Each structure stands twice: as structure tokens, then as C-alpha cells.
Amino acid sequence: MPFAIAFALITLTQSSQLPVMPPNMPSWLNNSTADTLFYKPASYNWDINRMPAFAKDMYATGVGHAMAYEAMVTGGAPELETKTFNIIDWVLKHQPTKPVDEGAISPTFMRKYGSLEKVFDWAHLLHFQVIDVFMHPGWTDSQKEAEVDRLWKNYSSQPYAISGLPMNMEFLDGFSYSGKFRKENPKVNGLFWGYHWLQTVNHDMLYRVPVQDQVAQYALIGNRYRETELYRIDRDFMPMTAEMSPRFAKRFPQIAASFDNLHMLHDNVNDILAQSNLSESQKQDQVKIAIYRVLDSTHKDEDPGDAVPKSLHDHRHPFGIPGMGMMKGSDEDSMFMAGMGWMDMSKCSHCSISLPDSGPWGATVSAEGWTMSVRCLMCARDMSAETPGRAIIRASTEDPNRLLVLISDEEGNWTSNIKEVVFLENYGDHPECNDWSRAFTSRAAFDKYTKANPEFKDVKPLNLTDWGKLNHGKPVTYRKIDKPNPYGMKMEGHGGGK
Amino acid sequence: MKIKSMFLVVSLLGLAASSAAHEGECPFCKLKLVQNTKDQDNEVVLKFGNKRIEYRCVYCVVKDQARYKTDLVVYAPSEKVGEPVVLKRTDGKWTAPAGSVFLNTFTKHANCAELSRAFSTKDAFTDYAKKHGAESAKPLNLDEFVAMVNKPAN
Amino acid sequence: MKLLPTLCLLAIASKSLASDHNNFERGRPLLFDDAYSIAYGEREFQTGFSLTGNHLGLNSSLGYGFAKNQEISIGFDANRGSNTIGEVSFFQNLAREINDSPAFGFRVTANGTGGQRPIGSLRLIATKALHQYDKIHLNLDFESRQEPGFLVGYSAPIGYPKSFDQTFVAEVGYRQKQAIVGIGMRRQIDPRSVLDFGIESGKTLQLTFGYTIAF
Numbered sequence: 002m003p004f005a006i007a008f009a010l011i012t013l014t015q016s017s018q019l020p021v022m023p024p025n026m027p028s029w030l031n032n033s034t035a036d037t038l039f040y041k042p043a044s045y046n047w048d049i050n051r052m053p054a055f056a057k058d059m060y061a062t063g064v065g066h067a068m069a070y071e072a073m074v075t076g077g078a079p080e081l082e083t084k085t086f087n088i089i090d091w092v093l094k095h096q097p098t099k100p101v102d103e104g105a106i107s108p109t110f111m112r113k114y115g116s117l118e119k120v121f122d123w124a125h126l127l128h129f130q131v132i133d134v135f136m137h138p139g140w141t142d143s144q145k146e147a148e149v150d151r152l153w154k155n156y157s158s159q160p161y162a163i164s165g166l167p168m169n170m171e172f173l174d175g176f177s178y179s180g181k182f183r184k185e186n187p188k189v190n191g192l193f194w195g196y197h198w199l200q201t202v203n204h205d206m207l208y209r210v211p212v213q214d215q216v217a218q219y220a221l222i223g224n225r226y227r228e229t230e231l232y233r234i235d236r237d238f239m240p241m242t243a244e245m246s247p248r249f250a251k252r253f254p255q256i257a258a259s260f261d262n263l264h265m266l267h268d269n270v271n272d273i274l275a276q277s278n279l280s281e282s283q284k285q286d287q288v289k290i291a292i293y294r295v296l297d298s299t300h301k302d303e304d305p306g307d308a309v310p311k312s313l314h315d316h317r318h319p320f321g322i323p324g325m326g327m328m329k330g331s332d333e334d335s336m337f338m339a340g341m342g343w344m345d346m347s348k349c350s351h352c353s354i355s356l357p358d359s360g361p362w363g364a365t366v367s368a369e370g371w372t373m374s375v376r377c378l379m380c381a382r383d384m385s386a387e388t389p390g391r392a393i394i395r396a397s398t399e400d401p402n403r404l405l406v407l408i409s410d411e412e413g414n415w416t417s418n419i420k421e422v423v424f425l426e427n428y429g430d431h432p433e434c435n436d437w438s439r440a441f442t443s444r445a446a447f448d449k450y451t452k453a454n455p456e457f458k459d460v461k462p463l464n465l466t467d468w469g470k471l472n473h474g475k476p477v478t479y480r481k482i483d484k485p486n487p488y489g490m491k492m493e494g495h496g497g498g499k
Numbered sequence: 500m501k502i503k504s505m506f507l508v509v510s511l512l513g514l515a516a517s518s519a520a521h522e523g524e525c526p527f528c529k530l531k532l533v534q535n536t537k538d539q540d541n542e543v544v545l546k547f548g549n550k551r552i553e554y555r556c557v558y559c560v561v562k563d564q565a566r567y568k569t570d571l572v573v574y575a576p577s578e579k580v581g582e583p584v585v586l587k588r589t590d591g592k593w594t595a596p597a598g599s600v601f602l603n604t605f606t607k608h609a610n611c612a613e614l615s616r617a618f619s620t621k622d623a624f625t626d627y628a629k630k631h632g633a634e635s636a637k638p639l640n641l642d643e644f645v646a647m648v649n650k651p652a653n
Numbered sequence: 654m655k656l657l658p659t660l661c662l663l664a665i666a667s668k669s670l671a672s673d674h675n676n677f678e679r680g681r682p683l684l685f686d687d688a689y690s691i692a693y694g695e696r697e698f699q700t701g702f703s704l705t706g707n708h709l710g711l712n713s714s715l716g717y718g719f720a721k722n723q724e725i726s727i728g729f730d731a732n733r734g735s736n737t738i739g740e741v742s743f744f745q746n747l748a749r750e751i752n753d754s755p756a757f758g759f760r761v762t763a764n765g766t767g768g769q770r771p772i773g774s775l776r777l778i779a780t781k782a783l784h785q786y787d788k789i790h791l792n793l794d795f796e797s798r799q800e801p802g803f804l805v806g807y808s809a810p811i812g813y814p815k816s817f818d819q820t821f822v823a824e825v826g827y828r829q830k831q832a833i834v835g836i837g838m839r840r841q842i843d844p845r846s847v848l849d850f851g852i853e854s855g856k857t858l859q860l861t862f863g864y865t866i867a868f
Contacts, residue, residue: 034722035749035756039695042868047844068814075785088814100844101817105675105810108782112750342524386551389526389566412548412569469549475523481531 017177019283020290027298029160030116030289038119040126041155043148045137049129051212052136055203055219057096058226059132062196063125064097065089066267067106069189073274074110081186089192093231100129113281117270117288120296123161124263127152128200131256135207135215142209142402146252153256162297163262165255167305167326169315170238173265173294174329178279178287182271187234190271194239195231197264198370201242202226204249204257205365205372205395214406214418221391221408222367230370236339237488239264243325244338247346247365247374248395254305254324261325262295269294321347321356330487340371343482351380352431352476362435364396364405379426379438379473386413386472398422399439399446407465415469423447423462426471431478525555527563533612540576540583541612547571557586558603558615561648564588575617578627584617586641593645600624601644604636674820674839674847675810677790679760679776680712682837682851682861683824685806687790688758688780690746691718691867699728701849701863714740722746740764755781773797786810794828802828811838822851831855 029036040046049056072078072085104111104118111118134140134148156162174180183190199222206218242257243250250257269291273284293299294313305323307316318325320333328336335345348355349363350373356363357376364381365374368388375381378396385392394407398419406418419442427437437457441447444462451457463471523532532553533541543554547569554560557575564571570590574583577599584599600621605614613631618624624638639647677687681699691697700713714728724744731737740762747757760776774796783789790806804826811819818841826833837851845868851861 033748033751035689035746036721037689037692037718038721039692039718039867042694042696050844064817071785091815095815097817099818099841102673102675105673105786105820106813106817108750108786108788112752112782115749115751386549387523387553389550389552389563409549411550411567413550414548472549472551474551475553479523481523 019177019279019287022286022290023293026289026293027160027296029119030292032116035115036119038123038126038159038161040130041152043130043133045133045140045148046130048133048136048138051138052216052219053098054223057098058199058223059129059203060098060100061093061096062199063101063103064092064106065192065196067101067103067110068092069193070110070114070270070274071107074107074113078275078277081189086188086192089189093192093227113285114270114288117292119161120163120266120292121263123156123159124163124259127156127256128260132203132207135204135210136212138212149253149256153253156259157297160296160298163259163266163295164297164300165259166300166303166307166316167254167258167318167324168262168265168295168313169311169317169327170241170261170265171327171329172311172313172315173262174238174268176269176272178272178276179269180272182268182275185275186271188232191234191236192231193267193271194236195226195233197267198230198240198245199226200264201240201245201260202367202372203246204242205246205367206393208246208249208252209404210395210406211404211418217408217416217418218393218406221393225370233370237337237486238328238339239268240339241325241328243322243346245372247322247372250322250324257324258326266291266295319346328487330484335482335484337484337487338371340369341373342486343484344373345482346374349374349376349380351375351384352434352478353480354432354434354478357435362397364394366392366394368392376431377434377438378424378440378468379428379434379471380431380476381407382415382469383472383474385409387475396440398442399450400442403442405440405442409469413469415465417465422465424465424468425450425457425460426463426468427457427460428473431476523553525559526552527559528555528608528611530555530608530611535576535580538580540580543576544574544583545571546574555608556605556611556615557601557617557644558605558611558648559608561593561645577617577619578623579619582619584619586617593641595641600638600640602628602633602636603639603644603647604633674818674841675808677806677808677822677839680861681847681863681865682839682849683806683822683835683853684826684828684833685790685792685804685822685824686744686758686760686776686778687788687806687808688746688756688778689749690722690724690744690758691716693718693721695724695867697726697865697867699863699865701861703862704860705857738764738766750780750782755779783807786813792826796829799829802826804828804833824853828855837861 068089069081069085072081077085130152131149134145202222206222207215242260270288273287303314303316305316305318309315315327317327319331319336330337335343338344344350354376356374363374363376364378365372366381366384368385369390375384381394381396385394391411392409396405398405405422407415409415421443423441423444425437425439425447429437441450447462451460525532532555535541543557543560545552545554545560547567560573571588573586575586577584584595586593586595598620600618602624603615605611614633618627621638628634628636676689677685679686695718697716703710710731712730714726716724716726718724722745726742728740729737742760742762744760745758750756758778762774764772774794777793779791780788787809792804794802804824806824808820808822811821820839823836833853833855835851835853837849839847839849842848845866847865849863853859
């Protein structure tokens with residue numbers, strides 16, 4: 002059968018009929034026992050509490066999910082956008098100071114979907130422990146990375162583990178029930194996707210950032226989360242880990258992909274529970290099938306890049322993002338990103354020149370809820386300057402063990418975690434901007450670099466204040482990918498002048 | 500350096516056909532910014548502190564002003580290339596050069612860059628309005644323009 | 654058997670992230686168990702004081718979830734006059750609550766003091782939701798040299814949906830020829846730890862204060 006016809010049939014079947022139970026469902030999905038697992042014992046556990054504001058926001062995310070699920074299985078679906086939303090919102094504004102037992106908040110849901118809770122709990126433990134490791138004082142970055150690798154291994158050893166392979170999000174979100182929950186409950190879905198924003202954005206806030214420099218970032222990120230991200234109902238799709246934390250996703254692609262697959266499972270479950278035409282038994286079956294799709298065991302012996310396009314076993318990823326599956330409309334070179342439009346993630350978001358393959362180079366810029374990779378400090382600064390609101394730059398220095406974290410106020414005035422930071426900026430052609438725009442941890446490091454690169458021998462170092470005032474505007478090399486929004490939701494503008 | 504130079508050439512060649520300077524989206528209406536041409540400026544630039552933010556039209560700037568807490572300067576393209584009308588918001592109050600007037604007649608944001616503009620004189624306004632099918636538009640002074648922008652939607 | 658452990662198990666509870674306020678094991682603070690074991694890989698230390706008349710007792714235990722749904726623990730109870738009682742206990746969850754079916758579990762315990770024959774006991778446990786959040790916990794006790802007994806425990810989280818860190822508990826029952834009535838509270842104090850308080854009337858009135866930490 003020609004591929005196009007086969008593909009059309011697959012698509013038709015996927016979008017019009019309920020998925021059927023695969024023959025090779027893991028037996029544990031029907032276990033009647035509790036099978037509760039404990040987190041890996043370690044000295045870093047609960048170090049999230051070193052940043053109370055962040056910890057409380059994270060604990061509150063569990064409350065919201067559990068309350069909504071409980072409401073949906075106890076006849077509360079019609080009141081999700083009103084009564085349930087208001088209760089969850091109250092909790093989000095009065096967060097618990099301790100982790101909550103989600104099972105105690107959603108006991109009815111637990112009785113009906115106990116297998117799902119095993120998957121959720123196990124993945125949530127990984128979420129928390131990764132955070133704990135990065136917030137643990139006294140360990141080097143290498144020690145932390147090695148421990149996160151061990152956490153992934155520990156996680157993957159259980160049958161409840163979600164696959165670390167990139168998966169095709171368009172496929173996973175393309176079933177007959179898909180999209181119903183977000184359409185009928187935009188406010189509660191907005192909260193859920195807001196949680197996913199927080200749960201994914203935090204990794205770059207923490208990864209390779211000295212513990213003492215993590216808190217200042219959360220002052221900005223936490224405000225953004227509580228004031229904006231939780232209440233957004235205009236997202237096309239859930240936030241993806243590699244979008245929100247590209248540095249983390251590049252180093253830990255399996256974990257990034259597993260978090261996305263977990264969040265997609267959440268969305269599938271929301272949509273299944275929102276189906277008023279399904280019986281209780283059908284919903285339970287569909288949830289099990291949704292679990293099956295993302296389990297590690299379902300994709301045994303498959304590798305990133307393996308592809309049966311737009312199928313369950315499509316593990317392609319956009320170029321430069323091994324930790325993220327293909328999105329709706331995306332190809333290997335470009336993808337549509339919320340707040341940014343079409344982007345080529347292998348290129349600098351500011352000057353469109355390819356990102357170098359090896360470091361140290363460049364930075365990420367976080368502003369307005371997005372995080373993007375750029376080639377150099379100048380691109381980072383100028384991209385921040387052209388964006389309203391506060392921003393965070395996380396940039397390489399000459400010392401691979403010292404990440405520069407710059408935080409701006411509303412006016413673009415910067416503060417630095419490295420007090421002695423100096424900058425090289427000898428404005429030239431953008432394709433080489435990562436050579437002539439750099440940050441150094443000290444004047445001595447700057448001098449060493451300029452000595453080794455005689456073309457910069459006459460360039461004076463810039464302090465943070467002087468560097469922050471420079472602005473070269475949008476580079477001529479910048480190329481915006483001009484394609485329509487694949488989700489079909491067009492911004493209508495905000496009213497006319499008459 | 501040979502490899503780097505080759506990379507530079509290839510990159511520039513590759514981008515030359517499809518790139519245009521200052522491409523980007525308006526932070527307010529999310530539509531594409533309109534670039535300056537040799538005959539007419541179109542880029543509306545908001546400056547404060549170290550920020551330099553481009554908008555699609557003056558309407559978008561004024562409509563989006565609440566997010567900024569500090570004093571603002573807006574370089575609104577006028578009828579003269581390279582000579583913008585400079586608007587200032589100081590302690591929350593907008594000011595503009597004497598004699599400047601504003602056009603604000605768009606109904607869809609697709610047209611906002613064309614039909615929400617500043618002019619240094621009323622004559623320039625009349626000229627522009629005639630050329631862009633807005634003959635019936637009333638020239639607005641700054642206060643009228645700001646009031647119109649901030650008028651609640653029906 | 655003379656050297657039976659001088660440690661006695663009392664209560665172990667926890668699921669999910671840590672030891673938490675909504676899981677129940679005997680002694681923390683009342684006598685009943687729920688049907689769930691501690692998590693696989695979890696270690697848990699419990700200690701508590703009891704005040705009976707003017708006599709102060711101490712008990713502690715250390716438990717380990719050595720397999721899924723199974724735990725073993727050792728402990729001591731210096732609560733009964735001058736005899737320190739040691740204990741070894743095995744607990745297994747057999748089923749969780751699924752739809753309208755209760756959760757089931759059992760506990761097997763051996764305890765005793767130096768110089769005396771050990772006492773063995775078997776407890777069968779069922780846990781079932783009563784309304785949305787509250788649950789009942791039926792315990793049937795079979796002890797050597799004793800008549801069978803029973804406990805009906807009740808638990809209800811307090812403060813939902815605005816606070817999520819404490820649970821009210823109560824029980825009635827008949828064990829060792831005594832009618833038993835008790836009420837208490839469990840309160841989460843941090844991610845790992847729970848404090849408990851209970852008051853129970855059997856032959857005498859007993860106050861209990863306890864602490865549980867998971868690690």
C-alpha cells in the first residue's frame with residue numbers, strides 16, 4: 002500500500018475512533034496491590050525547601066491536579082470552571098508549606114485509576130529529586146549531573162517508568178477525544194499548563210547554577226508564574242521541557258522527553274475524563290491505553306531518531322533538540338513555539354546564525370515566559386532589550402564551571418552573580434559573534450583571552466553597567482520563519498482605532 | 500580562520516535572499532513589524548532605561564503602556580524620513596511637540612501601521628490621509644488620541 | 654527465644670512522597686492499622702511516649718519496605734510496667750481500594766520479653782472509603798493465649814480543601830477483654846515527619862504522643 006494511503010488511513014482511524022486495547026498490555030496495569038515506591042534515599046532529598054517560595058508553588062501544583070481529577074470523577078465536571086477553579090485558585094494563592102498527599106485529596110480518583118497514580122507518582126518523584134539534586138549545596142556540577150543520571154537509571158528500572166524517547170506530540174494529541182478538556186475548561190486547563198510551565202522552566206534555573214544564585218531567579222520566575230502563566234488561556238499547546246529549559250534538555254534529553262510524555266499523558270487523561278459519552282469502564286480502559294503508549298516498556302529497544310512518522314513509534318526530534326518529540330507541523334528544522342512563532346532551534350534566536358556545536362559559547366534568554374538560545378552575550382542582551390519586562394540571561398564564561406547569571410529589572414538594568422564579571426564586545430559580523438562578544442569571570446581572564454586572540458588586543462573590557470547600555474538592535478542576519486500557526490489559532494488583534 | 504571565513508560567506512549568502520532587517524513581532528498586536536522604507540519610516544520605537552522595544556504603531560504603544568512603570572520616550576514615525584515625532588510619558592502624562600497630530604482610523608490590526616500614525620503638522624496629516632483613503636479622518640491632538648486609544652471597547 | 658528482640662514495633666505509615674498524616678499504623682496514635690504498607694525502599698523510624706495514670710512509657714520502632722507492599726520492622730515497648738517488650742513484625746498489603754472494593758492487608762507479629770514464651774499475633778485488615786474523604790479501617794486480631802478481638806478505626810482529613818496536613822482519627826473495639834474507645838490526630842510537620850496525639854480508654858485512660866520520620 003502506498004505510504005500516503007497508509008498514512009491517511011492511520012490518521013483517519015486515529016482521529017475518528019477510540020483507540021483499542023493493544024494485545025501486549027503490561028500485566029502490572031491490572032495489579033490489585035498498592036505497589037507504592039519510595040524515593041531514592043539521599044542527603045539531598047527535600048533540598049527544594051531551601052527555596053520556600055519555589056517549594057510552595059511546586060507543592061500547590063499537586064493540589065490542583067488532584068482536586069480537578071477528584072471533581073471529574075465525582076460528578077463535579079460541570080463546575081470545573083467555576084467552583085473547582087475558585088478552590089484551586091485559592092490554594093494557589095495560599096500554598097501549602099509541605100508536600101501534599103495527592104491520594105488523600107483525590108481518593109475517588111485513586112480508587113478508579115490506581116494504575117495511573119503509580120505512573121504519576123513515580124514520575125513526580127523523579128521531578129522532585131532532580132530538583133533536589135540541583136539545589137543541594139556542597140556538590141560540584143559534575144557530581145550533580147552524575148547523580149541525576151543515576152536517578153534516571155533508578156527511575157527507568159521500574160515498570161511504571163515513562164519513556165525517555167522523544168515522541169510525536171501531534172500523534173499523542175490526535176485521538177478522537179483529544180482537546181476536549183482544554184476546549185471545555187480553558188481556565189482549569191490553563192492552570193494545568195501553567196503548572197507544566199513551572200515544572201519545566203525550573204530546570205534551567207537550577208542546572209549548573211550555584212545554589213546561592215538560584216533564589217534571585219525565582220523572584221522573577223515565581224512572579225511570572227503566579228501572575229501570568231497560571232492564568233493564560235491562549236496557549237496553543239502545553240509547555241515543553243526543551244522549550245522552557247533548553248540547557249537542561251540538551252544534557253538530559255531522556256528526562257526532558259519523559260517529562261513531556263508525562264505531561265501529555267496528563268492531557269490525555271483530562272480529555273478521556275471529559276468524555277461524557279464514555280462509560281466508566283471505557284474511560285478506565287482508555288486511560289490504561291494512554292498509559293501504555295508512553296511507557297518505557299512499550300518502546301523497548303527503540304532509539305531517538307527511529308521513525309514511523311506520525312505514529313506511536315515516531316521518535317524523531319527537531320535538529321538540535323534530542324529531548325523533544327516532533328510537534329504539530331514541525332519538521333527537523335523548525336517548530337512552532339508559544340510566544341515566539343516558528344523557530345529553528347539549531348540557530349540563534351536573535352541573529353539566526355547556527356549555534357556552535359561545542360562550547361563554551363552563548364547563552365539563553367528568558368523573558369515573557371519563553372527561554373531561547375543565543376550565540377553570544379550581545380545577542381542575549383539585545384534580545385532582552387527588545388523584549389518588555391524583566392529577563393534572565395544564563396551565559397557561558399571562559400570557565401566551564403562558572404555560569405554567568407544576569408537578571409534585569411524592568412528597565413533593562415542588569416545584576417550579576419559574578420561581581421567581577423567583564424565583557425568583551427568588539428562589534429563585528431554576526432556569524433562570528435561568539436568570538437567577539439563574551440563574558441569573563443575576571444579581568445585576568447579577559448586579558449588572557451585577548452592576549453591569545455591578538456585581533457582583540459586593543460579592545461577595552463566593559464563592566465556590567467557599560468555593557469548593559471549598549472544596544473545594536475536587531476541583526477540584519479535575523480530571519481523570521483514565516484509560516485502560519487499550525488494550531489490554527491490566530492491572534493485577532495486587540496480592537497481597532499475607531 | 501579559513502573555515503570561519505568560509506562559514507561567514509556561506510551564512511551571509513544563505514540568508515541574503517530571505518532576510519530582512521528588524522523582522523519581528525509587535526509585543527502588543529503580535530503582527531509583524533513593518534520596516535522602514537527609503538520613502539517612509541514605519542518603525543515605532545519605545546525607549547526607556549536600556550530597553551528599546553519596537554511596536555507596529557503608536558496605537559499599540561499607548562494601548563500597551565500600562566505594563567511600563569517608568570517614564571517613556573516613543574519615537575513615532577512621521578511624514579518625514581528620519582524625523583520622528585517624539586512622544587514622552589513623564590510621571591504618567593503624555594506630551595508631544597506642539598502642532599503634532601495623529602491619525603487613528605484602523606479597524607483591523609492588519610492596517611494599524613498604516614492608519615495609526617503621528618504627523619508633525621496638520622497639513623502633513625491631510626496629505627497622508629488623502630493618499631491612504633482616510634480623507635474623512637479627523638486629526639487628533641495627543642490628548643484626543645490617547646483618550647481614543649484608552650476608550651473601553653464596546 | 655529468650656533473646657527475642659527488645660525492640661517493639663508500633664506503627665509505620667506512609668505512601669507516596671513520604672510518611673504522611675493520612676496513613677495509619679497501630680500505636681500512631683491509636684491501635685488500628687490501615688491496609689497499606691510503607692513504600693518499597695522506605696525506611697521509617699517511629700517513637701512515642703504514652704502516659705497511663707502516672708506511668709510514662711516509651712516505644713520505638715524501625716521499619717523497612719523491603720519489597721513492594723511488604724514491610725518488616727523491629728521495635729520495643731517499655732510501656733508495660735517494668736517489662737520491656739520486644740517485637741518483630743511483618744506487614745503485607747494484599748489489595749488496594751479499587752472502585753468499591755476495600756483494601757486488604759495483614760500483619761504478623763511476634764513479641765515477648767526475656768524468659769517468657771513469645772506471643773504471636775495475626776491481624777487482618779480492611780480499609781474502605783466511607784464518604785468522599787473519610788475511611789473506616791476494620792482490624793481483626795488473633796493473638797496466642799488471647800481471645801480474638803476487633804477494632805473499627807475511622808479517619809478523616811481535616812481542613813480540606815484549604816489545608817492538607819492533618820487527619821482526625823477515632824476507634825472503637827474490643828480486645829483482650831476490654832472495650833476500647835479512642836480519638837486522636839496526625840499532623841504533618843515537614844515532608845518527612847508526622848506528629849501524632851491520641852487519647853484512648855481501655856482498662857485505663859492512656860495519652861499518646863508520637864513522632865514518625867521516613868528516610
